[in-house]
Amino acid sequence: xxxxxxxxGGVPLTGRVSVRGAKxxxxxxxxxxxxxxxxSVLRNVPEIKxxxxxxxxxxxxxxxxxxxxxTGDLTLDPxxxxxxxxxxxxxxxxxxxxxxxxxxxxxxAIGEAFIPDLGGCKIGDRxxxxxxxxxxxxxxxxxxxxxxxxxxxxxxxxGAKISLPYPSVGATEQVLLSxxxxxGITELSGAATExxxxxxxxxxxxMGAIISVQTDRTIRIEGxxxxxxxxxxxxxxxxxxxxxxxxxxxxxGDIFVEGASQRDMMTFLNTxxxxxxxxxxxxxxxxxxxxxxxxxxxxxxxxPPGLHDRLAAAPRGGPDPxxxxxxxx
Ligand SMILES: CC(=O)N[C@H]1[C@@H](OP(=O)(O)OP(=O)(O)OC[C@H]2O[C@@H](n3ccc(=O)[nH]c3=O)[C@H](O)[C@@H]2O)O[C@H](CO)[C@@H](O)[C@@H]1O
Ligand SMILES: C=C(OP(=O)(O)O)C(=O)O
Numbered sequence: 001x002x003x004x005x006x007x008x009g010g011v012p013l014t015g016r017v018s019v020r021g022a023k024x025x026x027x028x029x030x031x032x033x034x035x036x037x038x039x040s041v042l043r044n045v046p047e048i049k050x051x052x053x054x055x056x057x058x059x060x061x062x063x064x065x066x067x068x069x070x071t072g073d074l075t076l077d078p079x080x081x082x083x084x085x086x087x088x089x090x091x092x093x094x095x096x097x098x099x100x101x102x103x104x105x106x107x108x109a110i111g112e113a114f115i116p117d118l119g120g121c122k123i124g125d126r127x128x129x130x131x132x133x134x135x136x137x138x139x140x141x142x143x144x145x146x147x148x149x150x151x152x153x154x155x156x157x158x159g160a161k162i163s164l165p166y167p168s169v170g171a172t173e174q175v176l177l178s179x180x181x182x183x184g185i186t187e188l189s190g191a192a193t194e195x196x197x198x199x200x201x202x203x204x205x206x207m208g209a210i211i212s213v214q215t216d217r218t219i220r221i222e223g224x225x226x227x228x229x230x231x232x233x234x235x236x237x238x239x240x241x242x243x244x245x246x247x248x249x250x251x252x253g254d255i256f257v258e259g260a261s262q263r264d265m266m267t268f269l270n271t272x273x274x275x276x277x278x279x280x281x282x283x284x285x286x287x288x289x290x291x292x293x294x295x296x297x298x299x300x301x302x303x304p305p306g307l308h309d310r311l312a313a314a315p316r317g318g319p320d321p322x323x324x325x326x327x328x329x
């Protein structure tokens with residue numbers, strides 16, 4: 001499939017769409033299933049590439065992944081987890097960014113991990129130094145090898161006091177997935193606390209993990225020896241919901257987004273309302289000022305609480321008869 005989508009605009013978008021489970025939770029919850037000693041069931045699973053990649057990587061490691069043909073629910077059983085051939089893992093090089101999160105769970109399940117070179121959206125430099133630092137602080141040995149990274153932990157993973165220089169989503173997930181079965185207590189400060197992180201914590205807690213989140217971006221994890229399975233319905237994708245809302249705004253359309261969660265989108269909804277109001281004051285059209293397009297209400301700080309980076313500039317006003325090229329997530 002081409003990696004470019006060409007959109008011919010100029011038509012108001014109207015109708016009803018159903019939003020599925022969050023892309024930024026589902027593949028991570030699938031990885032979490034590897035930490036259990038019994039099957040897990042994940043519901044509200046979207047049909048996206050990250051799910052395919054993680055399914056394949058889990059299967060390569062002996063995890064059975066069964067998809068219900070009617071509901072699309074996944075049952076993941078890790079009890080036969082085993083080492084996978086690095087050539088087979090390598091076939092996934094460049095496919096996704098999720099494999100880096102397999103490190104902790106694979107070390108707990110089989111004692112080592114080989115992670116292929118990462119993919120993911122091309123949104124600039126995307127280092128993984130926080131991930132590797134965190135793993136080393138847990139006691140892992142990280143080695144660069146041709147085609148990927150090899151990680152082992154001859155003395156197991158041990159809880160640690162970790163501080164992130166920036167509230168990285170991925171690095172916070174790395175800590176959560178590594179610490180829940182590490183020996184001792186982990187205290188993470190400077191953690192990301194997005195709704196998808198909170199939902200991942202809910203998944204881990206269902207498995208038996210002991211995790212508390214404080215209001216100052218500190219997460220405390222008390223390691224446990226074993227975890228069970230989970231039965232979880234993924235939270236809905238707030239980015240997809242916000243994309244539909246933005247599409248309705250800029251095309252003067254009317255879209256009902258079934259399953260969107262106000263609670264997880266408060267910052268976006270405030271921004272959306274301000275943009276719409278701004279346009280209304282300045283021109284005839286509710287969303288479009290007469291001479292120039294409504295300006296995005298840009299957040300002042302780098303990552304305002306609750307607003308996904310990707311959406312910080314999403315709701316620009318004004319219908320656009322032209323074409324748009326977007327990159328595919
Ligand atoms: C900024 C960005 O696009 N964040 C998205 C990205 O998270 P992803 O985990 O890729 O990015 P982070 O939120 O971790 O990165 C935030 C910032 O920390 C820096 N950083 C991060 C990790 C690291 O090891 N070293 C380092 O320097 C990055 O350069 C960036 O400036 O994908 C997630 C989906 O999985 C989304 O939920 C996040 O909203
Ligand atoms: C950057 C993102 O996606 P990915 O990490 O999958 O590339 C994102 O969801 O914001």
